[in-house]
Amino acid sequence: MTGKRTAWGQVKSGLRIAGTIVLAFLFFVALWGSVRFLTLRNNVEKQGAHPLLGGLSLLCLSGILLLTTKTWSRWLFAILAYSAAKLFFGVWFFALGAKPRMDLATGAVIVVVLVCSTLATAKFLTRAPQAAERPGLVAFLICLIFAVEYQSWTPWIVGFALLAAGHAIHFFMHTRKGLRANHSMPA
Numbered sequence: 001m002t003g004k005r006t007a008w009g010q011v012k013s014g015l016r017i018a019g020t021i022v023l024a025f026l027f028f029v030a031l032w033g034s035v036r037f038l039t040l041r042n043n044v045e046k047q048g049a050h051p052l053l054g055g056l057s058l059l060c061l062s063g064i065l066l067l068t069t070k071t072w073s074r075w076l077f078a079i080l081a082y083s084a085a086k087l088f089f090g091v092w093f094f095a096l097g098a099k100p101r102m103d104l105a106t107g108a109v110i111v112v113v114l115v116c117s118t119l120a121t122a123k124f125l126t127r128a129p130q131a132a133e134r135p136g137l138v139a140f141l142i143c144l145i146f147a148v149e150y151q152s153w154t155p156w157i158v159g160f161a162l163l164a165a166g167h168a169i170h171f172f173m174h175t176r177k178g179l180r181a182n183h184s185m186p187a
Contacts, residue, residue: 027064031061037050039054062142073121073124073137076137080114087110087114091107121163136162140163143158146159
């Protein structure tokens with residue numbers, strides 16, 4: 001084949017992919033750390049963390065997330081889908097006799113919430129988030145981190161509602177533009 005890449009081109013491509021994965025992981029850790037600083041969940045007396053620092057870093061990181069939604073929206077879908085699939089099969093394992101017993105109803109609720117979250121982000125596989133969807137998606141991701149931090153359903157549900165609001169606003173704006181275009185055409 002004439003379109004083959006050189007060995008060095010393949011190495012550069014692999015390093016670029018690996019670098020992107022490491023950068024995404026470090027960004028997520030920084031985002032989680034800023035949430036921990038904001039909520040004072042870490043030991044303030046020993047580490048000297050301040051809510052102001054956490055809030056400012058969360059604001060800056062949220063701005064970066066808002067500008068790069070096209071890049072990471074597919075990753076979020078993949079992580080949610082993987083988690084839903086893994087937990088779906090894991091619920092049966094934990095409910096049917098593993099040592100750390102899990103209530104089947106609790107596991108089923110978690111799977112349903114994960115599946116709903118996955119379906120809500122599925123449209124970003126075929127297109128990038130637009131207009132009001134972008135802040136809704138960023139808010140959803142940040143609320144997921146708050147849900148993990150507090151080990152609570154409330155932030156997850158709030159994030160899901162904000163994501164749904166972003167979808168609804170985008171839908172109505174898109175529908176309104178279509179209606180305007182149809183009404184402005186001469187008969």
